[in-house]
Amino acid sequence: MTRYIIARLLQMLITLFIISLIVFFMVRLKGDPITVMVPPTFSEEQIEALRRAWGFDRPLLEQYFTFLRKALVGDFGNSVQFRTPAMELVVDRLKWTYLLAATSGLIGIVIALPLGIISALRRNSGVDLFSTWLATLGTAMPSFWLGLMFMLFFSVQLRILPAIGADEPRSLIMPAMTLGVGMAARLSRLTRSSMLEVLGQDYIRTALSKGLESRIVVVRHALRNALIPVVTAFGLQMGWLLGGAVVVESVFAWPGLGRLMIEAISIRDITVVQAGLFWFALTFMFINLCVDILYTIIDPRIRYS
Amino acid sequence: MNPSDQQRQVEASPLLEASRLRSSSRATRLRSALLRSPVGIVGLLIVGMVLLFAIAGPLITPHVPDEPNLRARFKPPGYSDAKGTYLLGTDQLGRDILSRVIVGSRVSVLVGVIAVVISGTIGVLLGVISAYVGGWTDVIIMRVADALLGIPFIILAIAISGAVGPGLVTLIALLGFTGWETYARITRGEVLVVRALDFVTAARVVGQRSWLVVLRHIVPNVLSSAIVLAALQVGTTILAESSLSFLGLGVQPPFVTWGLMLADGRQYIGSAWWMSTFPGIAITITVLGVVFLGDWLRDTLDPRLRGK
Numbered sequence: 001m002t003r004y005i006i007a008r009l010l011q012m013l014i015t016l017f018i019i020s021l022i023v024f025f026m027v028r029l030k031g032d033p034i035t036v037m038v039p040p041t042f043s044e045e046q047i048e049a050l051r052r053a054w055g056f057d058r059p060l061l062e063q064y065f066t067f068l069r070k071a072l073v074g075d076f077g078n079s080v081q082f083r084t085p086a087m088e089l090v091v092d093r094l095k096w097t098y099l100l101a102a103t104s105g106l107i108g109i110v111i112a113l114p115l116g117i118i119s120a121l122r123r124n125s126g127v128d129l130f131s132t133w134l135a136t137l138g139t140a141m142p143s144f145w146l147g148l149m150f151m152l153f154f155s156v157q158l159r160i161l162p163a164i165g166a167d168e169p170r171s172l173i174m175p176a177m178t179l180g181v182g183m184a185a186r187l188s189r190l191t192r193s194s195m196l197e198v199l200g201q202d203y204i205r206t207a208l209s210k211g212l213e214s215r216i217v218v219v220r221h222a223l224r225n226a227l228i229p230v231v232t233a234f235g236l237q238m239g240w241l242l243g244g245a246v247v248v249e250s251v252f253a254w255p256g257l258g259r260l261m262i263e264a265i266s267i268r269d270i271t272v273v274q275a276g277l278f279w280f281a282l283t284f285m286f287i288n289l290c291v292d293i294l295y296t297i298i299d300p301r302i303r304y305s
Numbered sequence: 306m307n308p309s310d311q312q313r314q315v316e317a318s319p320l321l322e323a324s325r326l327r328s329s330s331r332a333t334r335l336r337s338a339l340l341r342s343p344v345g346i347v348g349l350l351i352v353g354m355v356l357l358f359a360i361a362g363p364l365i366t367p368h369v370p371d372e373p374n375l376r377a378r379f380k381p382p383g384y385s386d387a388k389g390t391y392l393l394g395t396d397q398l399g400r401d402i403l404s405r406v407i408v409g410s411r412v413s414v415l416v417g418v419i420a421v422v423i424s425g426t427i428g429v430l431l432g433v434i435s436a437y438v439g440g441w442t443d444v445i446i447m448r449v450a451d452a453l454l455g456i457p458f459i460i461l462a463i464a465i466s467g468a469v470g471p472g473l474v475t476l477i478a479l480l481g482f483t484g485w486e487t488y489a490r491i492t493r494g495e496v497l498v499v500r501a502l503d504f505v506t507a508a509r510v511v512g513q514r515s516w517l518v519v520l521r522h523i524v525p526n527v528l529s530s531a532i533v534l535a536a537l538q539v540g541t542t543i544l545a546e547s548s549l550s551f552l553g554l555g556v557q558p559p560f561v562t563w564g565l566m567l568a569d570g571r572q573y574i575g576s577a578w579w580m581s582t583f584p585g586i587a588i589t590i591t592v593l594g595v596v597f598l599g600d601w602l603r604d605t606l607d608p609r610l611r612g613k
Contacts, residue, residue, distance in 0.1 A: 011451065018452035022461070026468040036468050140540065140592040142547050142564075145585030148571055152578050163574075243459030247548045251571065258460075262552055265467030277464040281456045288455070 008292065012285050019281045023274045024067050032056070037080060037270045076275040081264070086271040090257060090279050096166065097256035098283075101245050103176040105234070108183025108241075113230075115184070116191025117223065120199060131188050138185020143244045147178040147251040164253035175252045179244050183237060190233045195226040228299050235291030242280055345601030351594025358407045359414040366404035367392070370561055374399035379577045394579035396569060402579060405561050406587045412562040413591060416477055416546045417539045423481030425535045428488020429528070435489060436496035437519055447493070450486040458483060459545060466554040476555045480542055487538075488531050495527035529606045536599035540592040547588050563588050 027033040034051050042050075051057055054077070055066060070076070076086040119128040154174060155163035162171050198204065199222055207217045246258025253259065257276050264272035340346075363370060367389060377386055377399040384391045393402040435446040453461075462479050469475050499505060500523060508518045549555035550564025558565060563584040570581025 011448075012455075014448050015452040015455040018449060019456060022456075022465075026465050029465070029469050036470075136593065136596070137589070140596055141589045142544050142551075142567075142585065144548060144551055145567060145581075145588065148567065148574060148581045148585065151574055152581065156575055156578070239454075239457040243457040246460055246463060247552060250552055258463075261460075261463060261467070262554075265463070265554065270468055273464050273467050277456075277460060280460045284457055285455050 005293070008289055012289065015281075015285060019278065020068055020071060023071070023278055024064055026277075027270050027274070028060075033270075037268060071278065076278070077271040079264075079269050079272050081267050081269045081272075086269075086275040089260065089272055090275045093255060093257045093260045094279065096254060097242075097245055097249070097258060099172070100175055100179070100249065100254060100256055101238075101241055103172060104179030104183055104245070105238075105241060107176055107180025108187055108237075109234070111180065111184035112187035112191055115188045116230075117195055117218070117226075119188070119192040120195035120226075121218065123196075128192075131192065134181075135185045135189040138182055141182075143178055143182045144247045144251045146181060147174065147248050150174045150178055151251070166255050171252075171254075175248050175254050178248050178251075179241060182244060183241060186237045186240065187230060187233060191226065191230050194229040195222060198222045198226045201225075224298065228295065231291055231294055231298060235288050238287045238291075239284055242284060342601050342604070344597045348594050348597025348599075348601060351590060352598050355410050355414060355591050355594065358410040362408050362411055366401070366407050368401035368404045370404040370408040371400060371559060379573070381577075382579050393583045394577070396566070396577070396580050397573055402566075402583055405566060406563070406583055409561045409563045409566060409584065409587065410591070412473070412550075412556050412560055413543045413546060413588070416473070416480065416556070417543045417595075420477050420480035420484065420542050420546075421535050421538050423477070424484035424538070425488050425531055427482070428485035429492045429524075429531050431485065432489040432492025433496055433519060433524065433527075436493040437500065437515075437523070443493075446489065450489050453483060453486050459548060462545065462549060463552065463554055466549060471549075471554045471557055473556050473560065476546060476549060480545060484538065484542070488534060491530050491534060492527050495530055496523055499523050499526045533599065533603040533606055536602050537596065540595040540599065543588065543592055543595070 027036050030036060032051075033056055034047055034054070037054075038047055038050060055063055058066075074087045078084060079086045079089055082089060115127065115131045115134070119125075119131045122128060151163050151174065154161040161174055162168065163174075165171055204217060204221055207221050208214065245256065246261065248254070249256045249258040250262050257279065261273050261276040264270070264276070358365070368391070374386075374388065374395070375398070377384065377388075377391065377395050378397060380391055380395040380399070382392060382394040382402075384394060391401050391403070393406065395401055396405070431446050431450075435443045461483060465479055466475055505518060505522050508522050509515070513521075546555055547562070547564035547567070550562045551568050552564075553568065555564060556562045566584040567581055570577070570584065574581050
């Protein structure tokens, strides 16, 4: 187990290295990075001064190592707009994105698990049919559009939920439902199919034939084993959830990291975008590591070597 | 025709006949499989309709898609004036929503198809190289793929598009060059299996050059998984394109896209529900069609992929 975690951490280092390359080069894809970082209103002298201040006149390799050294301690430079460290701005908004993502993930699981289990136990029933449609529609629908439709219904028509912002606890409902439904769609089918697979196993028949109540068999024997692929899928879908959060935050003007990045892009505040991208990648990597470790807890058969 | 040609033709004809038979039986099989699958038919119909919209475009729209009509701003669905009926209503400049939805299919189809072709080609190529060359090449390619899978894709696209500046070409390049990892993984796995099979060994033993072995014996056998994946990936790509365009980081006006229409719709959501409703329905139906068709293709071409 320790060896596995060490190997995983090494792998994460490689990923981090490649992410650092992407973050470093993304502002240099068009040549001079200063042109993407500065508003067009700046004068030639101001630009020249900034170029020297940021070290863009140095050799590329030197620039990269300077960037890497600073990035390792979380220093991505100052925000051009707010003149405060970009990382501070990012960290300040993180809690909102985490709150949204965690709530949506939870909603997704709360909908998907029962739906998937019931669909597996009662194949071709009404519930099964409903969950098939939810899954198909939920994955084909753009999440931001579902958000707009919620907004139309709950804010414009019924006037019971605030359309934008995060001023009150109720503000969380619509953004979280939007992403939660998408998450449920992605997980419910998988829960169903992995449940069906487990229900066909010999040990389930054994458990039933020795006279155990079917409810106990389902919960204690089947569900626990069916959960393994669901946990994997949940980890994989975290990428979708985080990406979706960025878009949905923009729909509902939710003050999270995604919204910050979009705002930063519109005013060319690229250091903030770099810091934001870095944090998102870090979060995603960390969640995937947790998911992998979680396996060994649910399924003692898995021994990483 | 000289005698030797004639002779060659005679010799070749049973083979030709056989291959014709084989291809016609494959076509028949696909067709009969399609007839047995109503979902496949629905998918085919939807995709066909979207393609028709994309190709015919302005020729079949009831109004000129980007012609403003300031007397008919924010008109609800069904509104008529001297210029005709606006079946799905009009937007903030009085442009016909239905016409714009029809023309908007162009960007979705264009981006979806080109980006998937790019990422599919890169992915299959890298997957084959990775599995066939092995060693450090394999390690490097797979680690880069892991790293790319380690960043939520849409966030990477947002960041890069923000740094480079948005546009149609940027968008296609972004979606094309960042979407190859899954193809590479699947192809690599399949090549590793196929290259150990007897017919590949046989080809190598009789002295065929290794690139010929790859091209003739390996690639054709691993391609169907990639094709199935590509079909399903078109839907994901269309969704990504609409998200980026919605955020203002994808295709820019004067191009008409469903994502941009929804961005307008969000602004006027309190007064004109139709602006934010219909483009989203168009996206959903299109993606559904692609997914239906992809599912059917998967069940027919590559049943092993089922459930993945």
